[in-house]
Amino acid sequence: MDSDHRMISCKNLGCNKTIALSMYEDHKKECDFAIDKCHKCRAEFHPKHAIQHQMHLCPEEIEVCSNSECNYENTRKIVTKHKKDKCEHRLVKCQNKKCTMLFRRKDKQEHNKTCPYINSYYYTNNSLVESDLNCILSLEPCSCGFFVKLSDEVDHDKECPEAFVQITCECFETEMAKRKELDSHKN
Secondary structure: OOHHEEEEEEOOOOOOEEEHHHHHHHHHHHOOOOEEEEEEEEEEOOOHHHHHHHHOOOOOOOEEOOOOOOOOEEEEHHHHHHHOOOOOOEEEOOOOOOOEEEEEEEHHHOOOOOOOOOOOOEEEEEEEEEOHHHHHHHHEOOOOOEEEEHHHHHHHHHOOOOOEEEOOOOOOOOOEEEEHHHHHHHH
């Protein structure tokens, strides 16, 4: 019998096929019981999945961080940890659940300074006062009849007829009067 037509059994554990020697190499590539080992991580997989393993799964393949503007390069498993825990270019959410802002991790301090949902500031009685979210967004009644957010109080006071303003008139050096009464103090 010629050696190309000699029949042999597949050597893969679990495969019971008998194949012509000339077809054995093709069978090894397609055999459902074939196993390859990654030369980097030693993981086992079917030969059909070798490219997928190398491109997406092997933790030892070299990869570049996928976050925009980041050029960090290392093994896939280290880059994965870098992206999650350390990358300054990763988009993160504000720590306050009410804020919907996304920003790069490196910009967190700057965001926290300007976020109205974290420690905010407002003016009252000519003093800068730190407030919390509930205070800065709560509506307060004004004597003019409007409800005003404390964060808008300074702007509202510039127009409000009930707001007190400092004036200097002929009869007194300096006086506080309601904006709506300014005309009577001019005479």
